[in-house]
Amino acid sequence: MTTLDNTMLGEIIAKDAVRIERWMPGPIERLWSYWIDPDKRRRWFGAGEIEPLVGGHVEILIQNADLSDDGDLPPPKYAVHTSPSRIIGRVTACEPPKLFGFRWQHGPDLESDVRVELEPHGDKVLLRLTHTRLPSRAALVNVSAGWQTHLGILEATLAGQTPESFWRTMDRLDAVYDQRIPAW
Numbered sequence: 001m002t003t004l005d006n007t008m009l010g011e012i013i014a015k016d017a018v019r020i021e022r023w024m025p026g027p028i029e030r031l032w033s034y035w036i037d038p039d040k041r042r043r044w045f046g047a048g049e050i051e052p053l054v055g056g057h058v059e060i061l062i063q064n065a066d067l068s069d070d071g072d073l074p075p076p077k078y079a080v081h082t083s084p085s086r087i088i089g090r091v092t093a094c095e096p097p098k099l100f101g102f103r104w105q106h107g108p109d110l111e112s113d114v115r116v117e118l119e120p121h122g123d124k125v126l127l128r129l130t131h132t133r134l135p136s137r138a139a140l141v142n143v144s145a146g147w148q149t150h151l152g153i154l155e156a157t158l159a160g161q162t163p164e165s166f167w168r169t170m171d172r173l174d175a176v177y178d179q180r181i182p183a184w
Helices: 030-035 037-041 076-082 137-158 168-178
Strands: 010-016 016-023 057-062 083-093 098-105 111-121 124-132
Touching: 016 030, 016 137, 030 037, 030 098, 030 111, 030 124, 030 137, 076 168, 083 111, 098 124, 124 137
Parallel strands: none
Antiparallel strands: 010 016, 016 124, 057 083, 083 098, 098 111, 111 124
């Protein structure tokens, strides 16, 4: 589950699924805009267009090097990720500003589903991200560490703080998730 200091790891809720909960600075409309607006999304995840209606087109270009300090290179396992990764899909749920879901297609071997729920609590918002239908243990490890890293950058950005560098954080969390997710 989620603590107020956001130190908990995501919960593996099925063999092929992770749920990450995180408290974010509000208000909810501002947090929603960081998911939908490509210029804001670029600051923590990836640019690209999202058509915010069910059936709408999703195209996200993730360039993790842009979220890393100079000299923070991808670890060998992720060395192929020096160029942008392209995620395409379709919006599967859209209820602004509380619910956003999309089909995630990342190459021929990774089609899965992402669901983001936002729940206001005073000046904070509980963000609940669930990523399901992951095709392999390696994808589950990668996606779990990746989302946790990206959500940490989002949280820092919303709070007006300097986020941790992407690859250092990703490498650390990848090792943690690799240890805790059982073999398939």
